[in-house]
Amino acid sequence: MDVLRFTIIAAAASGLAACGSEPESRDVSGFDRDYQTTLMELLLDAEPGQVIEIPAGQFIIERGLSLADVDGVTIRGAGADETILSFAEQRQGAEGLLVSGSDDFTIENLAIEDTIGDALKITDGENIVIRGVRVEWTNGPSTENGAYAIYPVQSRNVLIENSIAIGASDAGIYVGQSDEIIVRNNIAEYNVAGIEIENSRNADVYGNIARHNTGGVLVFDMPHLPRAGFGTRVFNNEIYENNTDNFGHAGTPVASVPAGTGMLINAGDGIEVFDNVLRNNRTGHVIISSFFSSGWSDVDTTSDYDPYPESIWIGPNVYEGGGGNPDGLELQALRVAMFGPTGRFPPVIWDGYADSAKMVDGAMPERLRICVEEVEVLNADLPNDASEARLDGDNHRCTLDRLAPVDLGPLAGAR
């Protein structure tokens, strides 16, 4: 029984069902159409250290904007509700704004709406600040929406704060293949994945609200990439009611996320989850799974890829409700079989895959273990088709050396 793979089918069906009655996007007929040329010229002419101020207003942008290889640029609007760049009539470009190879880049106080593809992609940068930015698909959750809202990748020293991501058909706030990351005090809602950290090292995710997504906060490690991730701390977040049907595109990694997932760790290592409030996530509050449960169990992964989640510490969190109505018939059947018609999954669910090659005398070395404080753990026993699914909390009482806080220096201390 492959629970997560099964949910791909469920997701596709619900995505289809969602079509037909979707709310409409923001009416942009009164938006300014002339400013876009000015903005494009400002980006083309940007000198190192330049501040590009975008005034309050609502602006149509028909082509993907880009900034390439200029350091020290700041793009600043008059507020996330005052300066709106609408891509509702975008004719060209896989992103709304693509920033590449530009260090010391800041974007703040503006909104990017309704891009065809990814909204804000920042690649190969160092010292990146995204602050007070709202990215939204104004028609609400839809498979037709662009994939990523806020998307820094292959960057170092990344701060995302006080920002809002709504409606992404993949991830609202997605940090990929990066080092030294702080994601704090943001709101991610009505995305497939609210906040996702993938193949990244040293990320602190705190003070955020992740609600009404399919999955609230995800930490993933994918194969075939130049680098593996390690070291993500998820703490002091409110992660609730992430029960939106999965509207991701089949084939994407997030399409296999069951609706009702609070926090999902897939194949990631070195992860701490503590002091969060997790509330009413209908499948489960914290799901810990290997790559084998993500729908590609037969993938020929590279030899240096580690498909197992290891060195995980689920510390004290507040858990309320949830787990009583999991996504997908097989998970429902498992819930009923184990806990009765009105029963709930416990707060933590583990797929049960462990790397026997790493075991010493039949047990995982202490530093690689999955440690869970206080609450019960469901071992779903997927390696054996759930035949011995069981409550297994007692086998997860352990402690790990704590990860160090991420220190971005003045970048994160400025306010």
Add this chain to the structure above:
Amino acid sequence: MRIWLAAAAAALLAACTAEAPPDPPAPRVVAEGWPQVLSAWGQLAAGGGELVLGEQVTPYDLNTALFSDYALKLRTVWIPDGAGAAQYDETAAFDFPVGSVITKTFYYPRDGGDLTRVRADGASMEHFDGRALDLTEVRLVETRILVRREDGWDAASYLWNDDQREARLARTGAFVDLTLVSAGDEAQGLDYLVPNTNQCANCHVTDTTDGRGVRPIGPKARHLNRDFEYFGRTANQIAVWTEAGLLEGAPAPEAAPQSAAWISGIPMGALELEAAARSYIDINCAHCHSRTGQADTSGLYLEPWEPFGPNFGVCKPPIAAGRGTGNRSFGIVPGNADASIFAFRMASTRADIMMPELGRASTHEEGAELISAWIDSMAGGCG
């Protein structure tokens, strides 16, 4: 529209009667900045129904070309006297001296007299005699310039005027509305995109790790290693460049790498099919999809020396493809192009699905068929 047509007709008439083509212009070193008009570079001059190459400006062609909405391309290279020669490299783009200018003029055969109605079935170089491009049957769209400055390469494009006599700097790019007519006389609207200067970087920053910014893509040994019909003679380009002092350090052409030359059609032999497909993928995809390129975030590496394994897409799940998956699970499913993300993204023209992301607004049907045929010819499957 009517006024415009009359003007165009007058220009054509002038071209056919009195005006003689210009003499080859003298190329100029433009050490900084961007002149407002293309003619200021002295690389090309239009008039009298011809686009004439400047003195010592050498035309060239590639074995397999990047698809650009069926546009034909006239490529030239020029190195100032005394600047030295480009240094040969077996795999990377040649290292050109400061002052070098590379141009690429995008044009279409016209379908009748209308400048906006153009044909998708033109043949590369059929309007070019080695010295000049015959303008009586084609429409010039843009000329892109790459110039090697002291601190690296710079890029910008010039958009040709409707009178086809001059091109103006288009740093912010442009859309050109065209009607593209296929070999079977089917017409489709085309939003032809002239890239802005930052968009040049999206393809031409081929190494995101060394901080050297924009650089050429085409002038590599494997793409250039072919015969070219120069004025009055046909000869191998690498040999001619060496002879003319444009290139230093190159071996004899037989000893240099060579990509398959492919224009259209599905090669019958398995080896030829693979060679054509790999050559097509090299020139169309690998400037981003390499271990140093902008698409290295995907873990998909498509340079010709990469092994045919997971990082070439074989049974590889997508990373951040979004809608680009087309509900497919793997980049390449051997034996099944329909199930392969590769083929799906090549066939699409949606901005968030299509590959390449930039540089086309139409589907390269022949290219998509080539890659699909190659994938379908493989044995296997995934899982």
